[in-house]
Amino acid sequence: MDQNRRTFAMQVVGLAAAAAAGIGTAEAAAEHQHEIQMSADGWKLDASTKFRCATCRFWGGMRKISDDKKQVVAVSLGWCNNPASPMYRSMTPADHEMTKAGVWVKWDALS
Numbered sequence: 182m183d184q185n186r187r188t189f190a191m192q193v194v195g196l197a198a199a200a201a202a203g204i205g206t207a208e209a210a211a212e213h214q215h216e217i218q219m220s221a222d223g224w225k226l227d228a229s230t231k232f233r234c235a236t237c238r239f240w241g242g243m244r245k246i247s248d249d250k251k252q253v254v255a256v257s258l259g260w261c262n263n264p265a266s267p268m269y270r271s272m273t274p275a276d277h278e279m280t281k282a283g284v285w286v287k288w289d290a291l292s
């Protein structure tokens with residue numbers, strides 16, 4: 182699968198997850214449209230990045246820390262498990278940005 186098709190596929194999956202989670206407004210759907218840059222190994226994010234699901238303690242997606250510990254590699258959508266989050270019990274993509282102050286907490290594995 183080429184890069185454009187893979188990115189499109191991830192956007193479709195993200196929108197489907199938003200719909201499955203009961204997020205029905207156009208605004209909410211737009212919130213879930215992300216430019217996910219996938220490689221053969223998954224979607225990569227700098228491990229020091231704050232306010233993104235991939236580096237958050239409460240994210241329940243499939244992810245790992247790279248061998249050099251500089252990146253988080255995510256390969257799925259994940260549940261938000263933070264009751265204080267507006268996305269609680271919803272599926273979010275790894276690069277979802279947390280905009281509510283005081284909600285994102287660094288993933289313990291990155292400490």
Ligand code: SF4
Binds near residue numbers: 238239262
């Ligand atoms: S939506 Fe916010 S609180 Fe929930 S996992 Fe993502 S960054 Fe963390």
